[in-house]
Amino acid sequence: MKEVFTIEKTPTFDVWQTLDCGQVFRFKQIDGGYRICAGRHCADIIDLGTKYRFECDDAEFFKHYFDFDTDYRALQVECADGGMVSEAIEYGRGIHILRQDPKETIFSFIISQNNHIPRIKGIIERICDALGDDMGGYHAFPTVEALANVGEEFYAKLGAGYRAAYLDRVAKALVGVDFEEWKALSTDALRVKLLSLYGVGRKVADCILLFGFNRFDVFPVDTWIKKVFEEEYKNVPADKMATLLIQKYGYHAGFVQQWLFFYKRNEKNSDKV
């Protein structure tokens, strides 16, 4: 944790919204801010009032990871619809879509299916603690080799439930995979690859595409998004709803999805000022 840099607070970047909007699970509150672990890296982000101070092991990694080069203000203007999307943008204006590691998102979102976020976080943390390199104060996300060598029972004992078999088989299937090759594929071709993994369906695949490969022509449809569109798309199956919403929101669909998800999931809690 040797490198330090600061980022000015702006209306379009908020650490809490960015970490707590459901795209990432390996973070926690610490004194004065948050600790976020990503791959083999870790940062403590301290809220200084007008700035955030990042204390981390690799400043360049985290500047890229937090996507500080994208103009979110312009993006929000472009996506505003004067209606529901605009409301969601107003609520989640500080969200950035992180540039996560593909492998880490594959395992994380397999665990996420039909599961509560606090439990998802716990399962991932236990996997890292058990199989990831000890980096001194935290553990790295494990290698696919380490994940492939422990067997289904290991994941079951960590509380992964019926997903234990998925994790074991996917880990074994990913040994030797060159993700740089996958990054060169079109979104549709890459989705086909992901769907071939045991335990990865349309929703998890679209989350991996969005958060692990930064493809924005996707629209993960989960229980919250279903609630958002239950009137507009009555009795439409989730995968078909995803296709329709991608057509509707185009190449920024992934951002729109994330704003709507965060807005809907939090409406009962923090929104009742």
Add this chain to the structure above:
DNA sequence: ATCCAGGCAGATG
């Protein structure tokens, strides 16, 4: 206690 969670695979109409 019952319901539900960033759903999926497999079986059956």
Add this chain to the structure above:
DNA sequence: CATCTGCATGGA
């Protein structure tokens, strides 16, 4: 093609 069911676990 569409619809139905079982699934592990624990937080709310």
